[in-house]
Amino acid sequence: MIRFGVIGAGRIAKTFSLAVNGIHETLYAVASRDLEKANQFKDEFGFQKAYGSYEQLLDDQLVDCVYIATPHALHFEQMKSCLEKGKNILCEKSFTLNHEQAKIIYDLAESKKLFVMEAMWTRFLPTMQEVLKLVKDDAIGDIFRIEANFGFETNKDLKDRLLNPVLGGGTLLDIGIYPITLANMFLGIPDSFESNAFFHPSGVDTSSKITYFYPEAEAILNMSFMDNIGNDAYIYGTKGYFHIPNFHAAEVATLYNNNHKVVKMIEHPHIVNGLEYEIIETIQCIKKKALESQIMTHEISLEILRQMDDIRKSWNFKYPQELG
Ligand SMILES: NC(=O)c1ccc[n+]([C@@H]2O[C@H](COP(=O)([O-])OP(=O)(O)OC[C@H]3O[C@@H](n4cnc5c(N)ncnc54)[C@H](OP(=O)(O)O)[C@@H]3O)[C@@H](O)[C@H]2O)c1
Structure with a gap:
């Protein structure tokens, strides 16, 4: 059994929770910045635990894999925290803001022997x-x-x-x-x-x-x-x-x-709503201790981010976090 912990109780977290339930896998914990919202989410989808901060969820030893369902710009720091706490990760797209951030995450995951995958569900359909x-x-x-x-x-x-x-x-x-x-x-x-x-x-x-x-x-x-x-x-x-x-x-x-x-x-x-295929892949990879999916590899994720970096460069567009 792989116990999922969800951080960010927003729109895609709902779709993800429906998919996990639809394939009879385990929604273990949900974290929101607002405990009341986390509790409502827990009751709606049948989680076992609700937390009022993301850090508390990462401190829960029973969480096997964190599903990151927050805005893109937050993924980098949140993934670093997950890896420091020994958690496997399924992170929503876009994985990070840019290639540089993604490379740091994949290198860290490899050194800690943890599974990380960008949730590009289309590839698994x-x-x-x-x-x-x-x-x-x-x-x-x-x-x-x-x-x-x-x-x-x-x-x-x-x-x-x-x-x-x-x-x-x-x-x-x-x-x-x-x-x-x-x-x-x-x-x-x-x-x-x-x-x-x-x-x-x-x-x-x-x-x-x-x-x-x-x-x-x-x-x-x-x-x-x-x-x-x-x-x-x-x-x-x-x-x-x-x-x-x-x-x-x-x-x-x-x-x-x-x-x-x-x-x-x-x-x-779809069996449920289409997210189930990437979830099944995540569970199988973690169970067999694979550090990456062979369908959505680290290299693919890095390459797509590199291309998006180049496109933004051609537009002369940087995110505030990238301004030196
Ligand atoms: N695979 C797909 O089809 C698909 C579809 C839509 C989105 N996505 C991806 O999923 C991620 C989330 O998208 P979403 O549409 O679910 O977003 P959303 O509805 O805005 O939810 C994002 C959640 O992130 C949390 N959050 C933490 N810090 C925040 C901040 N400073 N501002 C806003 N929210 C913050 C909030 O949860 P709490 O208030 O509970 O802490 C919020 O509910 C994005 O990376 C997006 O690209 C994927």
């Missing part, structure tokens, strides 16, 4: 795994183009983490990471890129376009907090193409030939 296998088996020939959008209209105020630079807000780290992940899964590391972005008065990016260039392909990736541009992905190859609606949470994908005729429908409805 059976639909994505099947599309990946079909592409490797030449179902669409050579990929020459990927298009992926992730966008919605948000009217969040400045206090919300999405628009708040101090909390690591902005489209790139919050939702851009999904189309970037897709491009990396199917085409690998790009040779070069072009990008432009619009910024909110708060300073964070509120929409951007990235084009990744490969020797014989390109990936056109759009992300927005301003417009409802949908969440569709298309992967075009010389023999046909895949359409993956709602690709970051994919439950279905369709394979077409070059005459736009359906060749195959892929369907893998």
Whole structure:
């Protein structure tokens, strides 16, 4: 049995708790900065313990793995504290603000022989795994183009983490990471890129376009907090193409030939809400004492952060924590 401790009783912590319960695994402790909120969360999802501070949860010897469900900018310090207390970690995306912070965490985890994984759940979805296998088996020939959008209209105020630079807000780290992940899964590391972005008065990016260039392909990736541009992905190859609606949470994908005729429908409805697959991976890795997942490796996580660092550099955008 792996006992999860959740820090931050916000939106994704609820989805995570539903997923853990849905696969009959163990929600052991939840911590919030507000004890009353932690107690309500505990009762709603059936945790055994509630704590009014994150430190108290880390001091609980029975917590095997901490799920970090707080804003991006807090992950770095919180992961350091978890590792110092001997805890395995499943940390929400974006793992850290930048590559440098992530490298420190992965090095520390390796030296302490603890499991750490970035919670990039899309990589574990059976639909994505099947599309990946079909592409490797030449179902669409050579990929020459990927298009992926992730966008919605948000009217969040400045206090919300999405628009708040101090909390690591902005489209790139919050939702851009999904189309970037897709491009990396199917085409690998790009040779070069072009990008432009619009910024909110708060300073964070509120929409951007990235084009990744490969020797014989390109990936056109759009992300927005301003417009409802949908969440569709298309992967075009010389023999046909895949359409993956709602690709970051994919439950279905369709394979077409070059005459736009359906060749195959892929369907893998979530068991609960889609987070269960990364949770199952985390549990299996910890049980077999693996220090990293072979699907979401440290190297993959570091590489994606390196790419996002480069993109932000091209926009001349730094988080307050990065200003020297
Ligand atoms: N995998 C996914 O599909 C997915 C979806 C959404 C978000 N995420 C990721 O999950 C993380 C949390 O996102 P969320 O949407 O759940 O955020 P959220 O609803 O704003 O919740 C974040 C929680 O972090 C805690 N927190 C600690 N310090 C805070 C501070 N200074 N300001 C605000 N909150 C603070 C709060 O919990 P307490 O008040 O209880 O301490 C808060 O409820 C982000 O890294 C995000 O990228 C992943």
